[in-house]
Amino acid sequence: MNTPDMTPGESGFSIERGPDARERILAAAESLFAVRGFEGVSTTQIAKVAGITQPLIHYHFKNKEALWKATISRLFSKLSQEFSAEVKMLPNKDDRRYLVEMMRCYVSFVARYPQYGQFIMREGVQESARLQWMVDEWLKPMLSQFHDIYDKGIAEGWMKDIPFPQLIILITASASQFFSMAPLVKALYGVDATCPEQILAHSDAVVEVAVNAILREPIAQQSEAATA
């Protein structure tokens, strides 16, 4: 799915073999680190998937941990950018509408990039320098905007007073697990979580349950007029 088949320089006398080895290493690292964790993957395995030799990884990245951080940054920045793009598109009037649309944005992302939820699952279960870095560098900044809306919703009374940690875990876990654990879903129910029907079914389920969970009264689903 990430085959970089655009030939890069093509200028003839350069020694470049294959389109950007650094990018292929990152793509291979992303898929492998996501499903087997930092300790569960060898740089030799990454090199094999990337189609290069193992020592080349150490030319492009200082060590295994630097490769891991670069992999996280490459993936998490995509979500961050999609959030930013979504915020710009929103009318900025109704906070409840804002919350729902950001949730849709999130579900859409974790459906397309199940690796995201996998990385969080892999690193979230034990204290480590890697977890601390991931939280400080990426998760806290992305969550801060939601905390602001949450506080507003509590103050204004339209948000149910479920605590913020519980709320976030409920939404993010429900949304991402279905896609991140597609093999489990397949083995348990014979259902392919990656097919369009299932993506739609799960997105709808998550948004409906989450909206019921956080809002005291439902919002007008698609009408643009309701602002009060």
Next chain:
Amino acid sequence: MNTPDMTPGESGFSIERGPDARERILAAAESLFAVRGFEGVSTTQIAKVAGITQPLIHYHFKNKEALWKATISRLFSKLSQEFSAEVKMLPNKDDRRYLVEMMRCYVSFVARYPQYGQFIMREGVQESARLQWMVDEWLKPMLSQFHDIYDKGIAEGWMKDIPFPQLIILITASASQFFSMAPLVKALYGVDATCPEQILAHSDAVVEVAVNAILREPIAQQSEAATA
């Protein structure tokens, strides 16, 4: 946390060192496999935590995979037994009450054994013989009883028609993630997911959200009389 400093037999001339090495190996394997996965843990690390030597693992277990399976069976059978005990205690009248109590039973278990959710997260993300074994041997049998109630609820009309895979993932993910990813929760919010207040807060949140998500109308919360 696993220091076996209680002297066992102490009876002088026996060769027993420490109380049941096999059990200590299983306990060490459980905590390590849960947070770092099968490939992420070495038998040497397990031996060190268990306070025995690495080759002794191969006396008690055929190989690393056999140790992993024994670890899973030891943990998952606890949940299975708690379900059975709960079923025996229930009045067997109201199916909705049954569902809610089984959910409480599940949340209570994952709060006390966060390793359970961790194992499922670790193995659920990639197809493997281990995942297939886990699903066939443990998950499918435990889920079958809920599938029966679900079908009944759909047929009788008191269950919202959310698909079964979505429903199960929503409930189990919401319930277990908070406890399984306690280090993430701590790093993100400064909240200790293992303290009694948080366990109660999360259990309440999960049950309330889940009940809203699956039942068309709420049930009488604690009254024993309502049977419809």
Next chain:
DNA sequence: GTCTATAATTAGATAGAC
């Protein structure tokens, strides 16, 4: 920028003493 060769360490598993 990518390779081959290799160093130093650690992996899972076996043999055999006690």
Next chain:
DNA sequence: GTCTATCTAATTATAGAC
């Protein structure tokens, strides 16, 4: 039942040729 000693293969990382 538990140990020490050890085998083979795989691990991360470096050196140096091209």
